Amino acid sequence: xxxxxxxxxxxxxxxxxxxxxxxxxxxxxxxxxxxxxxxxxxxxxxxxxxxxxxxxxxxxxxxxxxxxxxxxxxxxxxxxxxxxxxxxxxxxxxxxxxxxxxxxxxxxxxxxxxxxxxxxxxxxxxxxxxxxxxxxxxxxxxxxxxxxxxxxxxxxxxxxxxxxxxxxxxxxxxxxxxxxxxxxxxxxxxxxxxxxxxxxxxxxxxxxxxxxxxxxxxxxxxxxxxxxxxxxxxxxxxxxxxxxxxxxxxxxxxxxxxxxxxxxxxxxxxxxxxxxxxxxxxxxxxxxxxxxxxxxxxxxxxxxxxxxxxxxxxxxxxxxxxxxxxxxxxxxxxxxxxxxxxxxxxxxxxxxxxxxxxxxxxxxxxxxxxxxxxxxxxxxxxxxxxxxxxxxxxxxxxxxxxxxxxxxxxxxxxxxxxxxxxxxxxxxxxxxxxxxxxxxxxxxxxxxxxxxxxxxxxxxxxxxxxxxxxxxxxxxxxxxxxxxxxxxxxxxx
Amino acid sequence: xxxxxxxxxxxxxxxxxxxxxxxxxxxxxxxxxxxxxxxxxxxxxxxxxxxxxxxxxxxxxxxxxxxxxxxxxxxxxxxxxxxxxxxxxxxxxxxxxxxxxxxxxxxxxxxxxxxxxxxxxxxxxxxxxxxxxxxxxxxxxxxxxxxxxxxxxxxxxxxxxxxxxxxxxxxxxxxxxxxxxxxxxxxxxxxxxxxxxxxxxxxxxxxxxxxxxxxxxxxxxxxxxxxxxxxxxxxxxxxxxxxxxxxxxxxxxxxxxxxxxxxxxxxxxxxxxxxxxxxxxxxxxxxxxxxxxxxxxxxxxxxxxxxxxxxxxxxxxxxxxxxx
Numbered sequence: 001x002x003x004x005x006x007x008x009x010x011x012x013x014x015x016x017x018x019x020x021x022x023x024x025x026x027x028x029x030x031x032x033x034x035x036x037x038x039x040x041x042x043x044x045x046x047x048x049x050x051x052x053x054x055x056x057x058x059x060x061x062x063x064x065x066x067x068x069x070x071x072x073x074x075x076x077x078x079x080x081x082x083x084x085x086x087x088x089x090x091x092x093x094x095x096x097x098x099x100x101x102x103x104x105x106x107x108x109x110x111x112x113x114x115x116x117x118x119x120x121x122x123x124x125x126x127x128x129x130x131x132x133x134x135x136x137x138x139x140x141x142x143x144x145x146x147x148x149x150x151x152x153x154x155x156x157x158x159x160x161x162x163x164x165x166x167x168x169x170x171x172x173x174x175x176x177x178x179x180x181x182x183x184x185x186x187x188x189x190x191x192x193x194x195x196x197x198x199x200x201x202x203x204x205x206x207x208x209x210x211x212x213x214x215x216x217x218x219x220x221x222x223x224x225x226x227x228x229x230x231x232x233x234x235x236x237x238x239x240x241x242x243x244x245x246x247x248x249x250x251x252x253x254x255x256x257x258x259x260x261x262x263x264x265x266x267x268x269x270x271x272x273x274x275x276x277x278x279x280x281x282x283x284x285x286x287x288x289x290x291x292x293x294x295x296x297x298x299x300x301x302x303x304x305x306x307x308x309x310x311x312x313x314x315x316x317x318x319x320x321x322x323x324x325x326x327x328x329x330x331x332x333x334x335x336x337x338x339x340x341x342x343x344x345x346x347x348x349x350x351x352x353x354x355x356x357x358x359x360x361x362x363x364x365x366x367x368x369x370x371x372x373x374x375x376x377x378x379x380x381x382x383x384x385x386x387x388x389x390x391x392x393x394x395x396x397x398x399x400x401x402x403x404x405x406x407x408x409x410x411x412x413x414x415x416x417x418x419x420x421x422x423x424x425x426x427x428x429x430x431x432x433x434x435x436x437x438x439x440x441x442x443x444x445x446x447x448x449x450x451x452x453x454x455x456x457x458x459x460x461x462x463x464x465x466x467x468x469x470x471x472x473x474x475x476x477x478x479x480x481x482x483x484x485x486x487x488x489x490x491x492x493x
Numbered sequence: 494x495x496x497x498x499x500x501x502x503x504x505x506x507x508x509x510x511x512x513x514x515x516x517x518x519x520x521x522x523x524x525x526x527x528x529x530x531x532x533x534x535x536x537x538x539x540x541x542x543x544x545x546x547x548x549x550x551x552x553x554x555x556x557x558x559x560x561x562x563x564x565x566x567x568x569x570x571x572x573x574x575x576x577x578x579x580x581x582x583x584x585x586x587x588x589x590x591x592x593x594x595x596x597x598x599x600x601x602x603x604x605x606x607x608x609x610x611x612x613x614x615x616x617x618x619x620x621x622x623x624x625x626x627x628x629x630x631x632x633x634x635x636x637x638x639x640x641x642x643x644x645x646x647x648x649x650x651x652x653x654x655x656x657x658x659x660x661x662x663x664x665x666x667x668x669x670x671x672x673x674x675x676x677x678x679x680x681x682x683x684x685x686x687x688x689x690x691x692x693x694x695x696x697x698x699x700x701x702x703x704x705x706x707x708x709x710x711x712x713x714x715x716x717x718x719x720x721x722x723x724x725x726x727x728x729x730x731x732x733x734x735x736x737x738x739x740x741x742x743x744x745x746x747x748x749x750x751x752x753x754x755x756x757x758x759x760x761x762x763x764x765x766x767x768x769x770x771x772x773x774x775x776x777x778x779x780x781x782x783x784x785x786x787x788x789x790x791x792x793x794x795x796x797x798x799x800x801x802x803x804x805x806x807x808x809x810x811x812x813x814x815x816x817x
Contacts, residue, residue: 012615019609026606027597097593101559102654105582106610249561311561315576396521 019108020116024090025123037082041131044074048135052142064144069207071135072153073200078128079161081196083121084168088188091117091172091241096181100245110245114169114238121165125158148214149207156226163230164192166237173244221274228270232263248397249310253302253332257340260298264291264344268351277359284355285368288348289444292375295344299379302337303386304403306395307473309333309480317484319492324485328478334390335477338470341383345376352376371444374456377463378440382411384466391473414438434458509568510535510662510693511556516565518551518717525551526562527717533695533710535661538688540704540711541697542808548717549697550590553664556695557587569662586660590667592651594639600631603639604653611658621657629653629683645676652683663687665696669703681707705804715812728807738780740769740787741796749792756783770800 014022028034048070055063094100103113139145171184199206213222239259243252267287275283309317313332318324329340352372356362363369386407393399418435419442422428432446432455443455509532518526526548533539543549554560556567558578567574574581594603604626608618626635629649634642642650648668655663665684669677677700684707688694698704704711710724721728742749746765753762758775773780784797800806 015614015618019606022609023595023598023602023606026602027595030597093596098589098591099593099595101589102587102607103610104559105557105585105587106607106658107582107612108610247559247561311563311575312578 018112018116018119019106020103020113021119021123024087024117024120027090028086028120028124031086033082033086037078037128038131041074041078041128044070045132045135048074049138052138062144064139064142065207066144067135067142068139068145068150069203071132071139072157072207073203075129075132075157076199076203077196079125079157080164080199081192083124083128083161084164085188085192086124087117087121087165088168088172088184091169092175092181092185095173095175095245096178104245110242111238113245114166114241117169118162118165118234118238121161122158125161129154129157145207145211146214148219149210152210152214152219152223153207155223159227159230159234163234163237164195166234166241168192170237170241170244173241176244224270224274235259247312249312251313251316251332253305253337254330256298257302257330257337260295260344261347264295264347264351267291268355272355272359280358280360281356281362281365282368284359285352285365285372288352288355288372289368289375292345292348292372292379295348296379296382299337299341299344299383300386300404300407302340303334303383304390304400304407305332305334305337306400307333307335307391307477307480308395309484314484314487317481317488319485319488321482321485324481325478328481331481333477333480334387335470335473335475336481337477338383338387338467339474339477341380342467345380345383348376348379349373367447370447370453370456374444374447374459375440377456377459378443381459381463381466382407384463384470385410387470387473388466391470411438411440415441437462509533510537510570511695512566512568513552513556514566514568516552516555516562516567518548518555518560518562524717526555526714528565529714529717529719530565531712531719531722533693535693536688536691537709538684538694538696538707540701540708540804541695541714542699542701542704542711542804543697543714543720544812547714547812549714550666551717552714553587553666553695553697557585557664558582559587583658584661586655586658586663588651588655588663588665588668590670592647594642594647594650596638596640598639599636600639600642600650601626601635603650604657607654607657613658621659625653625656628656628686630679644671645673645679648672648676648680649683652680656687661692663692663694663696665694667697667699669698669700677703701804701808708804711804711807713808713812720812721807725804725807736773736780737800738771738773739796739798739800740764740771740794742767742769743793743795744791752787752790752792756786759783767795773799 048067051070052063052067094103100113104110108116136150140147140150168188171188174184175181210219210222213219236259239255242255246252268284271283271287272280309332317331318327328336329343330336349372353363353369386403389406389410390400390403393403415438418433418439419429421435429442432443436442436446437455437458443459447453447455512532514530516526516529517524529548529552541549541553551560555562556569556574558574558581561575569581569584572580572584574585595606598606601622604622605618608622613621626632629652631646631649631653634646639650652668655665669680672680681703684694684696688707696704696708705725708725711721711728712719713721713728740749740753744767746767746769749769750762750764753759753769753771758773758779760772760774762769762771764770773783775783780799784794787794787797
């Protein structure tokens with residue numbers, strides 16, 4: 001065995017890097033797709049550069065602006081089409097060939113695999129960006145564009161590339177079932193294709209909008225309004241990808257539940273930082289109501305999970321009864337998922353009413369406060385109905401899918417049937433009545449701001465009843481966690 | 494400490510390397526693994542045999558931490574694969590029945606990637622990759638594309654990948670499937686070397702003659718249940734309650750057959766052309782007495798022997814051959 005092994009500087013640099021990052025870059029650099037993309041990028045640079053040269057100095061900032069739009073369009077193709085699609089193909093190949101299982105036997109966790117792919121995408125994008133660097137500098141020198149605009153677009157391009165890659169990695173990871181393999185492929189191809197096409201077509205207009213925002217000093221708001229949902233999508237799709245790569249018996253719920261709570265709380269913070277404080281009594285409840293609509297998706301998944309703890313999760317339950325009790329709403333299982341939904345709803349309702357007090361020292365507007373309360377009550381009502389529905393189905397992944405499809409169907413049917421009935425057989429859709437109680441949109445639209453509306457009372461009663469019926473499931477879920485904690489304590493002894 | 498440091502020597506620790514206790518795995522109503530228990534020691538090669546769909550791959554995947562049981566326990570080197578999967582993964586090298594290396598990587602880059610993934614750093618990583626490449630006979634193919642190897646070389650690459658983190662227990666699912674006889678013999682030699690270096694090897698195969706030549710023991714399963722487990726000698730003894738006896742004689746076939754049919758403990762007498770074989774359920778003394786009675790009855794016996802019980806015989810006797 002030779003001990004004369006010397007590491008080159010490059011090897012030392014890469015020694016501690018994520019293994020997936022190193023391999024993806026190695027593979028990408030020796031692939032035909034990379035060579036083709038590189039050739040096209042060089043061709044695009046030449047075309048744009050020659051166009052600028054041909055236009056001559058008299059064209060001034062007009063040609064500078066056109067060159068900037070052209071450069072951004074070329075970068076959009078790389079950031080939103082080529083790099084994410086390569087990540088999709090690589091993940092899909094690993095999942096379909098079973099290579100992913102070999103990776104999971106190593107020190108790499110599903111999260112590390114996804115991170116490696118995102119870092120590889122970022123590295124590839126930065127590589128291409130460095131190619132286009134001189135062209136971007138040229139557009140600045142031609143006075144077609146200023147530095148803040150360039151920085152704004154580059155930041156969004158990087159974030160967009162990561163975001164699109166995380167979504168395609170999740171789609172690639174979802175390709176495990178041979179029966180549904182075509183669907184992720186179609187979604188990735190069509191989604192990236194339309195997104196890139198839309199960006200290329202609208203690039204000139206986007207440029208003008210951003211310039212105006214920079215001039216008017218609104219760039220912070222626009223940047224945060226675009227980047228926060230992008231970061232949330234990035235986190236969510238990375239978690240989805242990690243979940244697809246994990247065994248169904250692993251804990252795949254806790255991180256989603258924590259993300260929902262953090263997103264709700266972080267959203268209030270973002271609203272506080274970006275809106276004038278005198279608007280707090282309107283903005284706070286409005287944000288809370290919007291969050292109820294978005295976070296219902298998390299509740300839908302939480303309450304329809306299989307009730308029992310898997311053997312692996314049982315080994316992860318804290319030994320201390322108090323810690324186990326606190327952890328219970330965040331552990332997998334539908335009953336515990338409903339407890340989590342109650343926590344989330346309480347935070348949402350409290351936020352809607354306490355946020356204006358905290359920021360403005362005023363109470364929430366009556367209408368806004370009631371709409372937020374109403375929508376969180378709907379989250380609880382449908383969460384409890386989802387739990388009751390799932391509890392009546394057998395413990396299998398197919399039944400979980402069925403419950404997740406039936407609950408939105410119930411929402412759609414409960415919402416549309418009374419409306420259609422009123423339109424066809426009644427006086428028309430003009431007023432609210434008890435038949436509309438399952439319809440969150442119509443109920444919120446028709447809420448009466450002056451006195452406590454009957455809809456809110458009826459909804460409160462209905463949600464309370466549904467929760468009451470689901471109490472055994474919640475108690476059972478928490479008791480199971482406490483039993484697992486006890487088992488772990490006795491095993492440790 | 495390099496990977497090859499453990500070759501060739503046999504460690505002599507006494508505790509079991511692999512212990513499987515009442516392992517159960519259900520898929521809906523189907524019980525794929527049913528209350529399965531067995532154990533094996535360091536440095537042993539154990540064959541894991543059973544008909545298609547018997548639950549071999551499911552069991553191996555559970556041991557490799559790729560699947561989880563609904564009940565029971567499995568320990569590698571004294572630690573539970575269920576409670577402490579990270580520790581188990583560090584001790585286990587799993588070679589699955591399917592393997593597709595990455596495109597656009599050569600052999601050495603492929604192994605280097607897995608060495609990185611197993612957390613090997615710096616010189617240790619480079620030395621380890623070199624060692625496993627050399628051990629698996631891949632040195633002259635190291636710059637070939639990993640996807641461009643023959644089936645035999647591909648299996649060597651798969652084995653090299655499995656060995657890169659120097660595991661104590663190798664779980665090999667049908668590693669010899671599709672290999673030509675030459676490649677199979679070479680592969681068997683590699684396994685022997687690994688076993689003599691103290692590694693435990695649990696290997697499933699349908700080529701029973703292969704296993705019988707290299708295994709210290711076997712576990713036979715069918716419909717998820719254990720039918721037999723232990724060293725070949727132990728199982729042979731267990732299944733030989735009904736031993737097969739072969740007799741070569743110079744007498745008349747019909748009268749010799751009739752003689753044996755009238756003897757105690759004898760069943761299923763058959764044969765022609767001066768040869769008779771039958772099942773015998775008595776002990777060794779009864780068998781000696783039978784031979785004496787046959788000679789005493791005037792049968793000219795040229796050969797009287799108990800047939801050797803090989804792995805195929807064990808397999809056929811312990812399994813029922815029902816649809817899985």
